[in-house]
Amino acid sequence: MGSTMDSKAIYQFKNCQIIRGHKILSEDLWVRNGKIINPEPLFFEERKAADFQFDCAGFYIAPGGLGFDFADVNIDIENAVTAVAKNLVKHGVTAFCPTLVTISEDSYHKILPRIKRRAGNAEYGATVLGVHLEGPFINPNKCGAHDAQHIRGNEIKSVDEILSFYRHLDDTAIITLAPELDSGTIIKDLVNKQIIVSIGHSTANLTEGEAAINNGANFITHLFNAMLPFHHRDPGLVGLLTSSKVNKPTVYYGIIADGNHTHVTALNIAYRSNPKGLVLVTDAISAMGLPSGSKMKTGTQNVEIRGNKAFIEGTQTLCGSIATMDECVRNLKKWTNCSIVEAVECASLHPASVLGIENTKGTLNFGCDADFVLLDRSLNVEATFINGRCVYNSHRCVYFS
Numbered sequence: 001m002g003s004t005m006d007s008k009a010i011y012q013f014k015n016c017q018i019i020r021g022h023k024i025l026s027e028d029l030w031v032r033n034g035k036i037i038n039p040e041p042l043f044f045e046e047r048k049a050a051d052f053q054f055d056c057a058g059f060y061i062a063p064g065g066l067g068f069d070f071a072d073v074n075i076d077i078e079n080a081v082t083a084v085a086k087n088l089v090k091h092g093v094t095a096f097c098p099t100l101v102t103i104s105e106d107s108y109h110k111i112l113p114r115i116k117r118r119a120g121n122a123e124y125g126a127t128v129l130g131v132h133l134e135g136p137f138i139n140p141n142k143c144g145a146h147d148a149q150h151i152r153g154n155e156i157k158s159v160d161e162i163l164s165f166y167r168h169l170d171d172t173a174i175i176t177l178a179p180e181l182d183s184g185t186i187i188k189d190l191v192n193k194q195i196i197v198s199i200g201h202s203t204a205n206l207t208e209g210e211a212a213i214n215n216g217a218n219f220i221t222h223l224f225n226a227m228l229p230f231h232h233r234d235p236g237l238v239g240l241l242t243s244s245k246v247n248k249p250t251v252y253y254g255i256i257a258d259g260n261h262t263h264v265t266a267l268n269i270a271y272r273s274n275p276k277g278l279v280l281v282t283d284a285i286s287a288m289g290l291p292s293g294s295k296m297k298t299g300t301q302n303v304e305i306r307g308n309k310a311f312i313e314g315t316q317t318l319c320g321s322i323a324t325m326d327e328c329v330r331n332l333k334k335w336t337n338c339s340i341v342e343a344v345e346c347a348s349l350h351p352a353s354v355l356g357i358e359n360t361k362g363t364l365n366f367g368c369d370a371d372f373v374l375l376d377r378s379l380n381v382e383a384t385f386i387n388g389r390c391v392y393n394s395h396r397c398v399y400f401s
Helices: 039-044 077-089 105-114 159-166 186-192 206-214 236-241 264-273 325-336 340-345 349-355
Strands: 010-014 017-020 023-025 029-032 052-055 060-063 065-070 093-101 131-134 172-177 196-199 252-255 278-280 295-298 301-306 309-312 372-375 381-386 389-393
Touching (some): 065 077, 065 325, 093 381, 105 159, 159 186, 172 186, 172 349, 186 196, 236 264, 252 349, 278 325, 278 349, 325 340
Parallel strands (some): 010 052, 017 060, 065 093, 093 131, 131 172
Antiparallel strands (some): 010 029, 295 301, 301 309, 372 381
């Protein structure tokens, strides 16, 4: 399959269970020109049948996952991003925002022009949706694994300060900043420039968080981590999940469901409080899959793997994770007892909604990009498709060999 597929041909994926419209449907999936199509006009108006049929052996067909994942700051950043993109499709991720942690100003100037939005395919892997800049405009008291010497934790006077610092934002999709650094209009000005604002690495109280959301921020970077803990008199950013003082029907928040960054009970509290806002994020670094004892570098930090955790070398500070998206989906379902549909939507529809691309990605609605994954009954990835083309095959599924 893969590169031999004819984009003009009509493909019918049958004997499958489709996750669409918040339900699991026993329907076939039809694809043409890289898009999911409605078969009814095909039958009754064009009077055409499928050119190719594929038996999916009863597997689930789910929307491809969308990820916010780390890309290491290497000399050859293009190859680093491609390596991440190729690895992600094995775990059901069809599109992602490569994340840069806090680095020096000069490094941003060198690296940002070299990370471009690009379509995914069998050669390059997952689609690059734009960069996620997780720093340096964060609170140094909540730096987490970020290099404190490069953090700019003072109040931001104008959006020009941010624009002149980064210089190259054409291919940037999202910026994380601490809302307490906003002097008044920074978040509004960034949103007006079509940049999504996430809040995190912060000591903000609930009132400051509500102001940030009302000014246009629509995401919380890895909830619970690198922010003030929940307190009953001031719940901080965690309180945004149920606040009645925000002007959005849903506040989206990232959760690292690896069992290390967030306790299972805390994950359940968040999910039960605001299930429609949960976005599964792996925060995965390139150490994903490496054995315990391995060492590598992320940004300017030396990282070591101990068991199933990544730490800043010589410390107890977690540095990203080594979890995969499909693992996080399985964990969420197991730990919250949510449905398969709900778990899958936390990795697909919800992140697409954060990025404002839910009309083309994150669902299997007619007219959407044919980015989808085949999952077995245990939610293991059997095959991954981008624009209707197979970009990964587990070889457990004989029809896609």
